[in-house]
Amino acid sequence: MAITSIKNLKEFSTANERFEGAHLLCPGCAHSMIVRELMNATDDNLVLASATGCLEVCTAVYPYTSWDTSWIHIGFENSATAVSGAEAMYKARKRKGTLKDPDAPVKFVAFGGDGATYDIGFQWLSGAVERGHDFTYICLDNENYANTGGQRSSSTPIGANTSTAQAGRVSYGKKQKKKDMVAIMAANGAKYSAQLAPNKWKIMAKGFQKALETEGPCFINTVSACTTEWKFNPKDTIHITDLATDTLMFPVYEIIDGHELNILYRPKNIIPVEEYLAAQGRYKHLFKPENKHVIERIQKDIDAKWEYLQRREEARV
């Protein structure tokens, strides 16, 4: 049974203690906030899988573990498949009557970074969603391969400087646009596909609860500001995330059953994207005169996407 009352952050943040504070994530990393919120959004038993990545290497270094629930890590590409297998076993054992506690509700959740989700594990995720397993996939999207020192992923936005899409004398950084996973997963058959952000924690918790309560595959892309690779002060994680949602660089919205789009957060004052870019070292080079066109392009893309989302919402199709 999910926790239904979400009144204040303090109460909510201590609702459950299934993710221990002792882990090796960078100070200021948003991953742990997102994971804690997910685990506090339900009282049900949890079977979790993590893809190889920051979350995995920082939470299960033998002989320690931060996970006070069932947790499995296989490889970089297959956290969705790991919970697929566990969920299939749950169904088989429930039918055969071999579960220790057959009546206790269980939720299956897979985590992956954007490397695992957008790139190397794309096929595995797509397969698991298509098969219709009852699980929620949460992408901790920090827009780069942070665990290996900040290489580009297909989630890295255009213009960002990464170690494999470098900004230099003749380059403005990554040339390609970010892949739209929320739309892809909605089209792939996810019953619920959403983009959520930890600064909007009430919306995020409700989104998590919606996904966990929905029967069938759900996908949530969460904005996970990366102090190390986005290059900002660790104390500013939520400030940066505020800028991300309020510039609409990361719009917060959901798509139900592949078509019903709802915008979940509308900034009162939409902030120009320069402010978001200027707050992070990875975009520093864009403020050189010759790269001004990239900032204009990013703003244009944001405006077009926002327009699109609003029209989709209005159209109710």
Next chain:
Amino acid sequence: MAEKMELNEIEVWDGNYAASQALRQAQVDVVSAYPITPSTPIVENYGAYVANGYVDGEFVMVESEHAAMSGCIGAAAAGGRVATATSSQGFMLMIEVLYQASGMRLPIVLTVVNRAIASPLNVRGDHGDMYAGRDSGWVQIDAFNAQEAYDLTLCAFKIGEDMDVRLPVMVHQDGFVTSHTAQNVKPLSDDDAYNFVGKYQPYEEMLDFTKAVTYGAQTEEDWHYEHKAKQHKALMDSRDVIDRVFAEYKELTGREYNRVEKYFMDDAEVAIVALGSAVETARYAAEELRAEGIKAGVVAPRCFRPFAFDGIREALENVKAVSTLDRSCPMGAMGTLFNEVSAALYTTEKRPLVSNYIYGLGGRDFSVAEAKRIFKEQKAHADAGHITTPIQQFSGLRGPKLGFFETKRGN
């Protein structure tokens, strides 16, 4: 509750059907699979058993072999009986996850229908895939015909799931020669088979929420080595359990299996060591040569892993010359069986002459006549007191003869 299937005392099954019947009788909880020739019928048949109520399990058809084994790992960690099947390219795609299954000590059964590895693409049987699995930490058991594919698949569950083992197990059979050749197979009744395999015993399962479990932790230089050494020890120690399971199976069926299979070895002067269906060919050749007065024998490692270093030594220490037959191209080295058999025999007093044949790649036929020729060549080595040919040769290869390395070392 699954329907029972009435089986005849003798059925006509090919190796694939035999393996799939063993999966059904073991009442596997989850099969997570991706089809590939020639193992496809195993998972198709399991799907048919599910569709017709002969098993209660979940049949998860995933989008690749990597995902198939990943799904098996998730399912096994959730505390139930798990199996799948693959061959060749599918096996190669699975390899990353094979190591993870054994590293997490999950007793999954994988029926491998051996097939060559591309390039060039080839769907026929050789042992390239089986050899590629040899460091993966799985028990690897080899069936030489359809009856054995059935028997050993049942044994595989009991071996892997034993509390003293808890390791994944592969059961190999040769692509097409075994997998697609219908033979007489004597099955057990559903009840006898299930009672032999036994009820699955969950251990550190993810669906018991009274105790949190972490699967797939990170270990660096401080602990990784100890984990791997323990895993190696578990595989070595599985030898006793394998012997025990084979003995129990003999008691039930009268059919005897040994980690090293010996045929005409009591007084053999020359021997062939082989795996797979070639073992039966070599046995037939040995029998014919016995009539001609050549004391030929055949040794077959029933378990490719754990490798019976001592069993091989004991089986071959009194022969004069032995040819090791590798159905996988070693690419720049001696064949694996040659290396492992030679290493075992190096520790004996008499050190028989050991040579190596590469044969049967990509399904090239291996005939009784060729096996006889190889035996006779061993006899020539034995009579000369040294290896009279290159140490490594190629059997049944078209074009000029190919051979590598020579020695004049005698006994």
